[in-house]
Amino acid sequence: MRASRNRRWRLAMRSVGRWLPAVARTTGTVVLTIVIVFAVFRATAPFLISSGLVRSGIEDVLSKWTGYKAEIEGAPTLDFWPTPRVTLNQVTIRERTTDGKVLGHVDSLSADFSLWAAIRGRADFHEFHFLRPIIYIRRDEAGLIDWTNEGLLAKAIDRAERSSSTTPGMRPDQDAKIGTLTIEDGILQMADERSGNTYKLDSINADISWPRLSRPMSAVLLARLNGQDIKVDFNSDQPLLFFAGKNVDAKTTFTSPMIRGSFTGTTNISNFSALAGNLDLAIPDVPSFLVWSGEHLPGGDTLKSVSLNANISTVSSGLRFNDLSFKVNDAAATGIMDFGYTAAGKPKISGTLAFDQMNLNPFLAAFSMRLAADTAIDALLNGNPLQRLDMDVRLSAKNAALGPFRFDDIGASLLVAGGTAKFDIGDSSFEGGDLTAHLEVMERDFDGGGKLQISIRDADFGGLISRLKLPGPLPLATGSLDLSLATSKPIWAANLSDVTGTLHFRGKAGSFRQFNISAFRALATQKTFFRMSDVADTAFDFDSISANATVAKGSADVRDLKIVGRNETITLNGLIPYRSNGLALSGTLAATDPANAADLPMLPFFLGGTWPDPVASPVTALLQKPPAQ
Structure with missing residues (x-):
C-alpha cells in the first residue's frame, strides 16, 4: 500500500x-x-498631456462648482509620481462682473487627475489640496449661507431646498463627484446679516471627505478663534439638506480650551429651534471663557465652571431641555428647561432646576450684569443682558449658600419680564428659623434702581454671630428680623451710601456677650471715659431685645434699641456709620421695674468710637467736668 x-x-x-x-x-x-x-x-x-488642458480644466471645474469666475495667474506644474498631480498658484474666485468682487483666493491649489482621461483630452480631478485659501461668505437674514445660484453646489442645494422630500432624489448626471478636500492654513470670514456681525476664523486646517453630492460627508476642522485653537468634527448622511436649511441627522463635536461640546441628533443650520437630540456642553474655566468671548460679567469670578447635558426636543414655544443635568462649580442640578420667544419676539428661558447644593451668588450676580462697552457681545446684546432676555426659572435646593450664610430646603424663583427682574426666596430654613426674601431690579431698563426685602422668623442669631466669629459686645438670641432696603441708582452702580431703608428686630431671651453690667455701673461712677473692653469679662442676660433703625447715606439711625433684663434695661439711640465701623449712640441704663429706681438710678451715657471696642462716657461725668483753665 x-x-x-x-x-x-x-x-x-x-x-x-x-x-x-x-x-x-x-x-x-x-x-x-x-x-x-x-x-x-x-x-x-x-x-x-497639455498643461493648458489641465489649467483650463481646473478653471472650468472651479467655475462650475462655485458659480463664479476662476482666474489662475501662475503656470501649472505637473507631477507624475507617485500619482499624476497638478499644482497651480495664485487662484482667485470672483463675481462674473467687471471688476467683480473677490470671493476667495488660494495661494496654491493642487489636485490629482486621471492620466488616461487627460491623454484622451478631458480633465478629471480629485483629491484637492488648498494652501492658504481665503474665503468670504455671507449668511442672510434667513440664516442661510449665500452660495449663489449658478454653481453645481448651489444648484444642488437649491433643488434640495425646494424639495418637499426628506430624501430628495438625484439624477446620475446631477450627482457630481467631489472626493476629498484638504485645506491648509486657511481663513474664513463670514458676514452675518442677521446679527450684523462679522466672524473670522484663521489658521484653518481641514480634511473634508464627500465622495458625491448624494453621499454622506465627514469633516474635521482645526482653526483659531480669538487667539484660541478650536476643533470641529461634523458628520452627516444628508449634507445637501443641511446646507439647504432642512432638518438632518448629524453629529457635531466642538473642542477648545475654553469650551467643549457635542450634539447628536436633528440639526438645522438656519433654525436652532428645530434641534432635537443630545447636547453635552462644558465650560471648564468660566473667567477665561468670558475674557476669550470679550464679555465682562460683574460677579463672574464666583463662577468657576459650568456644564450641562440634556436631551433637546422641539415644542410649540421653542426648545425643551429634557433630563437636564446642570452643574455650576461643585453644585449639581437636574430638571427641565424651555427656551423660546415671547409674543414680542424676545428670547425667554423658563423651567425648574433642583439642586442638592447651590451657591446663590451667581444668580444674584445676574442683577448686576453690565457688559463692558465696545465689545462684540455688548453690541449684540445692546447693554444689559436682562434687557434682552426674559426668564421664569424655579429653583430648589436641599442646601444653599450666599456668602457666609447657609439655607436649607430652599425654594426660589428668578423672574425677568417687562423691564423688571425679581429674585424671590419663597421658603427656606435659616438658622433654625424661616426666611423669605425678595430682590427686585426696577423699571426703566433696569436703571431705575432696586429693592431688597428680607423677613426672618425665629432664627438663632446667636449661633450665627458665633459661627461668623463677629467681634465685640453683641446680643446672642433667637429672634425675628424685617429688613427693607432700596436704591434709586442702578444696582451695578450703587454703593452703601446710596441705599435707604428700614430695619426691625425682635429677640427673645438671650445674653449680651462681653458686657458686665455691674462693672459698667461701677466704672461710670469712677471714670469719665472707659473702653467697652474694660467691662467684657462676663455677659449680661436679658429677657428680650428690640431695635428699629432707618438706613440712609451710609449710616443707620437707631431708634429705641432696647435690651430688657430682669433687673436693668439698656436703651440706645443714635447713629451707626457702618461704612467706617463707627458708633455715635446715646443711651440710658435704668431699673426695669420703676420701684427699684432708688437702688438702680438711671445712668445716661454716650457710646462712641470705632467698633468693636468703642468708648463709653457717663453723661453726668461730662456735665460735671470742670472747664479748662
Missing part, C-alpha cells in the same frame, strides 16, 4: 515539473510587458 502511494506521488511531481517552467515563463513575460508599458506610458505622459 505504501509503495503504491509513493509511486503515484512521483508520477504527479514529474507532471508538474513538465508544465511549471512554461507557466513561469508566461507569467514573467506578462508582468514584464505590463511594467514596460507602464514605464513608457509614464515617460511619455508629459509629452502627451
Whole structure:
C-alpha cells in the first residue's frame, strides 16, 4: 500500500515539473510587458498631456462648482509620481462682473487627475489640496449661507431646498463627484446679516471627505478663534439638506480650551429651534471663557465652571431641555428647561432646576450684569443682558449658600419680564428659623434702581454671630428680623451710601456677650471715659431685645434699641456709620421695674468710637467736668 502511494506521488511531481517552467515563463513575460508599458506610458505622459488642458480644466471645474469666475495667474506644474498631480498658484474666485468682487483666493491649489482621461483630452480631478485659501461668505437674514445660484453646489442645494422630500432624489448626471478636500492654513470670514456681525476664523486646517453630492460627508476642522485653537468634527448622511436649511441627522463635536461640546441628533443650520437630540456642553474655566468671548460679567469670578447635558426636543414655544443635568462649580442640578420667544419676539428661558447644593451668588450676580462697552457681545446684546432676555426659572435646593450664610430646603424663583427682574426666596430654613426674601431690579431698563426685602422668623442669631466669629459686645438670641432696603441708582452702580431703608428686630431671651453690667455701673461712677473692653469679662442676660433703625447715606439711625433684663434695661439711640465701623449712640441704663429706681438710678451715657471696642462716657461725668483753665 505504501509503495503504491509513493509511486503515484512521483508520477504527479514529474507532471508538474513538465508544465511549471512554461507557466513561469508566461507569467514573467506578462508582468514584464505590463511594467514596460507602464514605464513608457509614464515617460511619455508629459509629452502627451497639455498643461493648458489641465489649467483650463481646473478653471472650468472651479467655475462650475462655485458659480463664479476662476482666474489662475501662475503656470501649472505637473507631477507624475507617485500619482499624476497638478499644482497651480495664485487662484482667485470672483463675481462674473467687471471688476467683480473677490470671493476667495488660494495661494496654491493642487489636485490629482486621471492620466488616461487627460491623454484622451478631458480633465478629471480629485483629491484637492488648498494652501492658504481665503474665503468670504455671507449668511442672510434667513440664516442661510449665500452660495449663489449658478454653481453645481448651489444648484444642488437649491433643488434640495425646494424639495418637499426628506430624501430628495438625484439624477446620475446631477450627482457630481467631489472626493476629498484638504485645506491648509486657511481663513474664513463670514458676514452675518442677521446679527450684523462679522466672524473670522484663521489658521484653518481641514480634511473634508464627500465622495458625491448624494453621499454622506465627514469633516474635521482645526482653526483659531480669538487667539484660541478650536476643533470641529461634523458628520452627516444628508449634507445637501443641511446646507439647504432642512432638518438632518448629524453629529457635531466642538473642542477648545475654553469650551467643549457635542450634539447628536436633528440639526438645522438656519433654525436652532428645530434641534432635537443630545447636547453635552462644558465650560471648564468660566473667567477665561468670558475674557476669550470679550464679555465682562460683574460677579463672574464666583463662577468657576459650568456644564450641562440634556436631551433637546422641539415644542410649540421653542426648545425643551429634557433630563437636564446642570452643574455650576461643585453644585449639581437636574430638571427641565424651555427656551423660546415671547409674543414680542424676545428670547425667554423658563423651567425648574433642583439642586442638592447651590451657591446663590451667581444668580444674584445676574442683577448686576453690565457688559463692558465696545465689545462684540455688548453690541449684540445692546447693554444689559436682562434687557434682552426674559426668564421664569424655579429653583430648589436641599442646601444653599450666599456668602457666609447657609439655607436649607430652599425654594426660589428668578423672574425677568417687562423691564423688571425679581429674585424671590419663597421658603427656606435659616438658622433654625424661616426666611423669605425678595430682590427686585426696577423699571426703566433696569436703571431705575432696586429693592431688597428680607423677613426672618425665629432664627438663632446667636449661633450665627458665633459661627461668623463677629467681634465685640453683641446680643446672642433667637429672634425675628424685617429688613427693607432700596436704591434709586442702578444696582451695578450703587454703593452703601446710596441705599435707604428700614430695619426691625425682635429677640427673645438671650445674653449680651462681653458686657458686665455691674462693672459698667461701677466704672461710670469712677471714670469719665472707659473702653467697652474694660467691662467684657462676663455677659449680661436679658429677657428680650428690640431695635428699629432707618438706613440712609451710609449710616443707620437707631431708634429705641432696647435690651430688657430682669433687673436693668439698656436703651440706645443714635447713629451707626457702618461704612467706617463707627458708633455715635446715646443711651440710658435704668431699673426695669420703676420701684427699684432708688437702688438702680438711671445712668445716661454716650457710646462712641470705632467698633468693636468703642468708648463709653457717663453723661453726668461730662456735665460735671470742670472747664479748662
